[in-house]
Amino acid sequence: MSLSSVFIRRPVATTLLTFWLAAAGAVAFFQLPVSPLPEVDFPTISVQASLPGGSPQDVATTVASPLERHLGQIADVSEMTSSSSVGSARITLQFGLNRDINGAARDVQAAINAARADLPTSLRANPTYRKVNPADAPILILTLTSDTLTRGALYDAASTVLAQKLSQVEGIGEAVVGGGSLPAVRVELIPQALYKYGIGLEDVRAAIASANAHSPKGAIDVGDRRYQIYASDQAEKAAQYRSLTIAYRNGAPVRLSDVGEVVDSVENLRNSGLANGKPSVLVILFRQPNANIIGVVDRVKALLPTLRASVSPAIDIEPAVDRSTTIRASLHDVERTLVIAILLVIAVVFLFLRDWRATLVPIVAVSVSLIATFAAMWLMGYSLNNLSLMALTVATGFVVDDCIVVLENITRHIEDGMEPRDAALKGAQEVGFTVLSMSLSLVAVFIPILLMGGIVGRLFREFAMTTSLAIMISLAVSLATTPMMCAVLLRKETGERHGRLYRGSERVFEWMLDGYRSSLxxxxxxxxxxxxxxxxxxxxxxxxxxxxxxxxxxQQDTGRIVGAIQADQSISFQLMQQKLAQFVAIVRQDPAVDTTVGFTGGGQTNSGNVFMSLKPMAERKISADQVIARLRRELSAVPGATLFLQAVQDIRVGGRAGNAQYQYTLQGSTLEELYEWAPKITAALQGQPNLADVNSDQQNKGLQSNLVVDRDTATRLGISMSQINNTLYDAFGQRQVSTIFVARNQYHVIMEVAPRFWQNPETLKNVYISTSGGSVGGSLATNAVSGTVAAGKSASASSASANAARNLATNSIGQTGRGTASSGSAVSTSSETMVPLSTLARFEQASTPLSVNHQGLFVASTISFNLPPDVSLSAAVETIEATMNRIGVPATIRGSFQGTARAFxxxxxxxxxxxxxxxxxxxxxxxxxxxxxxxxxxxxxxxxxxxxxxxxxxxxxxxxxxxxxxxxxxxxxxxxxxxxxxxxxxxxxxxxxxxxxxxxxxxxxxxxxxxxxxxxxxxxxxxxxxxxxxxxxxxxxxxxxxxxxxxxxxxxxxxxxxxxxxxxxxxxxxxxxxxxxxxxxxxxxxxxxxx
Structure with a gap:
């Protein structure tokens, strides 16, 4: 007796069991999460540290390297990269696929704590980390625009309200606010006016620092009541700073408005953001590794009404680039493909059997097998994604095979004159072992995939298991439900005349069989x-x-394109802003592009980012790569900058963000050797037809003005190096000289020379340093100016001394009554005590790196490249290896593929x-x-x-x-x-x-x-x-x-x-x-x- 005989003899029980399988699968289908692909993200953690004002080389040696030495000792770190730019360092750690990211985060925090003793004391705060891969594309970008509010107000709302709330959403790894900066009071000084009054930049800084004294003041008890003491000790708006007295000349006050302009503006003018050509602030959301994109986006969108109600109604908040829309569309198309595959398979069965009763058997078998697989997927913790749905589509042909073998054998016995019940018993017994052999051997194909490690094994494990589950469920259905339905539904041949279709198809089958018999x-x-x-x-x-x-x-077409702008390394922010606007305008004109956002600014003034959302495939008709090829020709017309484009991919290997999809990293023993060979290798690769968009992240040709100080002259004039450094920082560093505390946030007072002066290199010659004595006070005034030198050609020493005494006395009176947090300001006595920088220093033009990159603990330069149309990755890899051998790269320069190319x-x-x-x-x-x-x-x-x-x-x-x-x-x-x-x-x-x-x-x-x-x-x-x-x-x-x-x-x-x-x-x-x-x-x- 075969296993099938039990189910043939109990049709009611078999029917109910079959229905239970289908019902469980139908319920599970709506509980399964949705994602583009199985969870294959490498656990990745990004560590950030800031050293304001530090050069890339200083940041790399004093911040990045000590951190790397400690972070590199963490277990299962598969890749460690870092990038150091002006004032900041970012270290990316990628771990093995099986590493728990929360455990890795604890190890990272312990390594940061251990490295703190090796870091500079001037580091304002401890390094921080986030569970995010900076090389990933954002999952959602929100744009903030307004017809009435300033960009600073938009940025304030974005960073203070939106970013805080969005960072708390489950699955969000990082919320980056770009395209602007916080509101601030900007003091834009005029060097000639300062010289006229004999006031140094350090004097102004100290006076502004003394204007705010936000400190406890105690309380008083009056009878049975207690009163807390408050004071109007903060100036919050530009109007309050304009009347600030910074010195006295000849008994008259010199106010801040006399030596410059004070405006309500933003902290950093060198930031710009655009959304479809309109000024905008962007909130760029990145997910944590292995977080479900659709789930995270849905949670963010559900929060949007609350976020809109939390900010000014004059602010428009709109999703601009949303990765979930194309993921949903792709999954819907896979589901449609699955339905089409089922219909085609059923058509094949009907074509061969030509009996609606017989065709009904595989319809039920295929439907139940596939639907029941959803229940198994839910129990395994899988998701509905492109690969799992593709597995079910392919499995459609597999699951019907078992049914066909059983059905066809039973049908053959019925055609030979047997009763359906007897034919079902005999036919199922004859092919039971055949069906078992077919199913088990097919499942055996996937065993090596299930045992594979690495990203390929992780990626296709769910595919293999889904297919195997469907096959095993199909095996059970074919040995239980199929013979039972054959016994109940099929009818014995009655000898009645068949229709024209049956007779015609029978002749075709007989002809095919006769032809095969002869050829065999x-x-x-x-x-x-x-x-x-x-x-x-x-x-x-x-x-x-x-x-x-x-x-x-x-190469996927996700409907999303990211772009990286790389401009001349000596470009100014003003010109870079124009380049961004030109690129965005060109992209917006393409008929396939729906929305475009971009921003520039921050640590590197010669770089920017552009994000594009394409129209649905039905509207644009061409692929994302074809859109990129078309835009590449248009964008090349912009001189002095290049916009590198790449289509967003669901699989991204590696933690280093590049300007193209694939990376080839060069490492050298010394930075000088790497700077020598990296441009040669890049130039050689740029001439290869098998490579496109070849570029390097080596940025070592930024312009630098070296100040060579005559130390003897400086010492004779009583001027220290710290005075010179502070003066330059005061003039050109957008220096935060005071903090304004309000209920919701903290804002800063920013001081520098007026923009028309920092846009002109000749301004360096008009910078003067005060040689007067006095103490530099204020919470942010740290470098005291010491020593007084009375040197002038138009005034005698005695008159200068008299003026100095009078002004010093007046200044002292002016400082009386100010809070104890300030000790007054250093003041000069006259323009004769102002020494131009040109007196004691000369300026030399030089080159400076804009960034320093490491791979592991070694300096590195990464060459990124894309693939031209109809060129495979294998051809590109062979081209790079052949080029490296041809140009004779020394053994001390080592090259290796990274990221996706290394995985390939x-x-x-x-x-x-x-x-x-x-x-x-x-x-x-x-x-x-x-x-x-x-x-x-x-x-x-x-x-x-x-x-x-x-x-x-x-x-x-x-x-x-x-x-x-x-x-x-x-x-x-x-x-x-x-x-x-x-x-x-x-x-x-x-x-x-x-x-x-x-x-x-x-x-x-x-x-x-x-x-x-x-x-x-x-x-x-x-x-x-x-x-x-x-x-x-x-x-x-x-x-x-x-x-x-x-x-x-x-x-x-x-x-x-x-x-x-x-x-x-x-x-x-x-x-x-x-x-x-x-x-x-x-x-x-x-x-x-x-x-």
Whole structure:
């Protein structure tokens, strides 16, 4: 008695169990999370540290290096990179895939604490870390615009309200506010006016610092009441600072408005943001590694009404670039592809069986198997993503195969005159082992994938498990529900006349079977010719695999493009702002672009970022890469800057953000050697046609004005180096000289010379340093000016001394009554005590690095590149390696691929081993099932033709051999062997039970199983056909898989119908020869050819 007989005899119980499976899956479907791909993000943590005013080299040596030495000792750090720019350093740590990010974060914090003793004492705050990969594209960008409010007010609302709330949303790794800065009171001084009154920049700074004395004042008790003491000790607006007295001249006060302009403005003027050409502040949201994009975006959007109510109604807050929209569209298209695949598979079944009752059986079997898989996915913690839905689409052809084998065998018995119930019992018993063998051997294909490590193993683990679960559920349904439904639904032949369609299709099938019968006999009579074809196909596999272009992961069209602006290293902010506006204007004119946002400013004035959202595929008609190619020609017309564009990808490997998708990192023993060779290598690569957008992150040609001080003259004049440094910082550093405390935030008073002066290099010659004595007070005034030198040509020493005494006395009176937090200000006595910088120093032009980068603990320069149209990643890798060998790079300069390119190299070396492991696993499973060493090889002989078909199809459609195509080939291993299993299983049974010869057994098996073989192959091929056609969003991800399956099935179907029976005969003769050798104990004659 077979297992199926229990379910055939209890149709009600079987029906209820089937319904329960479908209901559980339907409920689970709506509980599954949605994501673009399985969770494959490397745990990544970004550490940031600030050293205001520090040069990139100083930051790299004093901040980045000590941190790297401690962070590099953390366990399972797979990659550590850093970038040091003016005043800040960012270190990115990427860990192994299996590392818990929360445990890694604790180790990072411990390393930061341990490194604190090695960091500069001038570091304002401890380094901080965030669980975010800075190389990732943002998941959502919010724009803040207003027709009435200033950019400072917008930035204030964004940083104080929005960023705080959004950072608390589950899954948000970092909320970056760009395109502006906080409101501030700006004091823009006029050097000539300062000279006129004999007031130094340090004097002004000290006076402003003394204007605010925010400190406790105590309380008083009056009777039974207590009063807290407050004072109007803060100036909050520019109008209050304009009347501030900074010195007295000839008994008259010199106010701040007399030596410059005081305005309500922003802290940093060198920031700019645009949203569709309109001034805007941007809130850029990055997710934590492995956070679900759609879930995070949905939570942010649910919070938007609250955020809008929390800020001024004059502020418009709108999502500009949203990654979730294209993810949803892609998943909807995959679901539609799944439905189409199911309909095509059912059409195949109906075409062969031509009976609606018989067709109803696979409809139920396929539907229940796929729907029940959702319940298994929910139990495994999986999500609905492109790969899991693709797995179900491909599995449509698999799950129907088991049903077809059972159904077709039962139908054949009914056509021979048996009652449906008896036919179901006998037919299910006959093919039960065949179905089991097919399913287990197919699941065995995925075992190597499940055991793989690295990103490829993690990426396709969910794919493999989803397919395996669907197959195993299908196996249960085929052995339980399918025979039960056949016994209940199918009817015995009544001899009634069939319709025209049935008769016509029957004639076609008879013609096909007669043609196969004749060609099969011919093939069996000429086995050596068939074996020669088989050997040729085997060799062709190796040749085609060697020459086919290879890649890592298909280039996705996510509908989102990111751009990085790289301008001349000496560019000013004013010109950079114009370049940003020009680029945004050009991009907005492209008909495929929906929204465009961009910003520039911050640590590097020669860089900026642009983010684009494209229109839906149905409206733009062309891919994101084609949009980039079209824009590249238009953007090249902007001189002095380049906008590098790349399509956002769902898989990003590596933690270093680059201007292009792929990276090649150079490391050297010294910074000087790296600066020498990196430009040479970059220039050599820029001339290669296999590479596009080649650029380097090496920024060592920024302009620098070196101040060479005559120390003897400075000492004679009583001027210290700290006075010179402070004066320059006061003039050009946008220096924060005072803090304004309010209820919701803290704002600053910023001092520098007026913009028209810091835009002119000649201003350096007009900077004067006060030589007068006095104490520098205020909470932010730290460097006291000491020493007084009375030197002048137009006034005598005695008159200067008298004026100084009078002014000092007046200044002292003016300072009386100010809070104890301030001790007054240093003042000068007259213009004669003002010394121009040109008196004691000269200026020299020089170059300076704008950033210093490290890979590990070594200085590094990363070359980024994109791929031109129709160029594979393998071709680009070979081009770079050949160029490095050709130009004679010294051994001290080491080059290595990073990020996605490095992952590609690793996957390329592992591909043959993965295929070999799949073959060995299937051989072991089949050997156990068939208790044979030989016939598993017969079954595996079907695979070379499938590989050739897949490779030829990929090359015909100009599709590179990527990881998706590799998975298609592995799936083919499982699909095409089913044909051989159906033949060999029947042949072996005929030999063992009926005593037929090997020739007669395999000949009969091929003819009997011709119809189910054609049905299962057509079902699998049509199930993959919607993937191969590649329609809708995200089709570029599905297409290589579908092309490989369809191409492999077409060729293997033609060849294996003939090679399998021939090889079976050779294998049987070899088995018999081995048995004779074992029985006789001596070497007999070699086995002859099959006849």
């Amino acid at each position: 006999s011919l093939a069996l009579r000429h086995p050596r010719a068939i074996m020669l074809i088989f050997a040729s196909v085997l060799g062709l596999n190796v040749y085609l695999y060697d020459i086919i272009p290879k890649g890592f992961f298909p 190299q690793a996957s390329l070396s592992n591909q043959p081993y993965l295929i070999l492991a799949a073959l060995i696993t299937i051989y072991l499973v089949l050997g156990v099932l068939y208790e044979s060493y030989v016939h598993p090889l017969t079954i595996l002989s079907t695979l070379p033709s499938a590989g050739v078909g897949a490779l030829l199809a990929l090359m015909a459609f100009n599709t590179e051999f990527s990881i998706m195509a590799l998975i298609g080939v592995i799936l083919l291993i499982g699909i095409v062997k089913k044909n051989a299993i159906m033949m060999i299983d029947f042949a072996l049974d005929a030999q063992r039970t009926r005593g037929l010869s090997a020739f007669d057994a395999i000949h009969e098996a091929c003819l009997l199983r011709f119809r189910p073989i054609m049905m299962t192959t057509m079902a699998a091929m049509l199930g993959a056909l919607p993937l191969a056609i590649g329609l809708g969003e995200g089709s570029e991800l599905r297409q290589p898989l579908g092309i490989a399956i369809v191409g492999g099935l077409i060729l293997s179907q033609v060849l294996t119908l003939y090679t399998t029976p021939v090889i079976y005969l050779y294998a049987d003769r070899f088995r018999a020869w081995c048995e004779r050798l074992k029985n006789t104990g001596k070497t007999p004659a070699s086995p002859g050819a099959a006849s």
